[in-house]
Amino acid sequence: MDKPNLWTKDFFIVSLTNFFLYFIYFLLVASITAFTADKFHASTSMSGLAAGIFIIGMLFGRLYSGKYIDLIGWKKMLYIGIIFSIITILLYFTVINLSILLIVRFLHGIGFGIASTATGTIVSSVIPDERRGEGTGYYALSTTIASAIGPFFGIFINQHMGFKMNFVVCTVIIVLSFLSSLFLKVPKMEFNQEQLNNMKGFKLSNFFELKALPISIVSIFIGIAYSSILSYLNSYAQQIHLVDVASFFFIVYSIATLVSRPFTGRLFDLKGENFVMYPTFIIFAIGLLMVSHVHHGAMLLLSAVFIGPGYGTYLSSAQAIAVKVSPHDRMGLATxxxxxxxxxxxxxxxxxxxxxxxxxxxxxxYVIMAIVVLAAAILYYFLHGRNKGCVTSLREETSR
Structure with a gap:
């Protein structure tokens, strides 16, 4: 039997829209710590907060969109997120002190959280169940590629054209994101009265999909580990005099992920998630250990060859697991x-x-972060991995 088509027009458009959103995110987060320290003479922890408060805003955006995305509509929620992002990106031009920067970063995070939750939900609806791992993996390449060229452009622009030019670039990109989303045709979810009633009210289950919690908990620790690369690699490279090489780290990261992605997604579908997940923990940890012992540029770039497939494969596979174990009518909430x-x-x-x-x-x-990743592998085993053989896709059950 022929496999259902994956590379549809809508799959491509939602991936492109997601790429634009994440390009902006990675461009700013990779350079904001250095900007905050240079411009406002902030401490290391406050510079880290300037990068991280965006993610905190993103949490609020996802909390809102998770509850209402199925009621409002996936495409309408995408428009809300992008338009809100356009407004907040323009606010970057008004930043005159650290306090205003933190507020703008928080608001931008809200808009990004709403928009990126919408793209993640929309793509889950257009990927055939039989190609869940492969499709999610290819979609995640939009984030991976953005994570490569976004930081590269952010650092390059900051060094050669000034940080405000980053705001100009982000304004252009977010408008392109909005234009690309106009061409999306999104399937409309139909809900019965019981499902609509369950979505209303202030209940924990209306904000979180409980079936997706186990893999989501593991992802907290993987996110902490990767934040050490995303937020502090440039500062670390300055300390060891490898800042020029560091600007190419995410390029190598992206290439390594691109090379591995065609295999990992198919293995997920054919062999199961455990066959893919455990090696990704190990590979990610090896990459972090290599970063901790970097003394020359070649080794720094070699570490990216491990971190790319490690973290990149984990994120797409974990997202596929979250959707796979959740009911079809709660796909947006699971995402x-x-x-x-x-x-x-x-x-x-x-x-x-x-x-x-x-x-x-x-x-x-980075040694400690490698240990955190290995500890996350053990946590994965207890929360999901050991029960994998007994778990069937609730999407399949609810579609019967």
Whole structure:
């Protein structure tokens, strides 16, 4: 039997829209800590907060969109998130002190959280169940590619054209994101009266999909570990005099992920999630250990070869698991639940790690992060991995 088509027009458009959103996010987060320290003479932890408070805002955005996305409509929620993001990006031009910057970063995070939850939900609806792992993996490449070229452009623009030029670039990109979303055709979810009644009211189950919680909890620790790379790699590279090489780290990261993605997504569908997940924990941890012992540029770039497939494969596979184990009519809530927990780790990570760095140094930080990733693998086993054989897709059950 022929496999259902994955590469539809809508799959491509929602991936492109998501790429634009994440390009802006990675462009700013990779350079905001250095900007905050240089412009406002902020401490390491406050610079980390400037990067991380965006993620905290994102949590609020996902909390709102997770509850209302199925009621309002996936495409309408996407428009709300993008338009709100356009407004907040323009507010960056008004920043004159650290307090205003933190407020704008928080508001921008809300808009991004709403929009990116919508794209994640929409793509889950257009990916065939038989190609869940493969499709989610390819969709996640939009984030991976953005994570490569976003930081590269952010650091490059900051060094050669000034930080305000980043705001100009972000304004252009967010408008392109809105224009691309206009061409989306999104399937409309139909709900019976019982489902609509269950969505109303202030209940925990209206804000979180409980079936997606186990894999989401694991993602907190993976998010903390990756935040050490995203927020502090540039500062670490400055300390060891490898800042020029560091600007290419995410390029290598992206290439390594691109090479591995065609295999990991298919293995997820054919062999099951455990066959993919456990190696990703190990590979990610190896990459972090390599970063902790970097003494020359080649080794820094080699670490990206491990961190790319490690973290990138984990994120797409974990998202696929969250959707797979959840009911079909709660797909939007499952998506927002997963990203809320992953964002929680990535959001608080820079602030918490910023408190550790002056005490333990960068090298020891990355050793500790490798241990955190391995501990997350053990947690994954107890929360999901050991029960994987007994778990059937609730999407399949509810579609019968």
């Amino acid at each position: 927002s639940t997963f990203f809320m927990f992953a964002d929680f780790g990535a959001g608080f990570g820079p602030f918490l790690l910023g408190l550790l760095i002056p005490v333990i140094g960068f090298s020891n930080l």
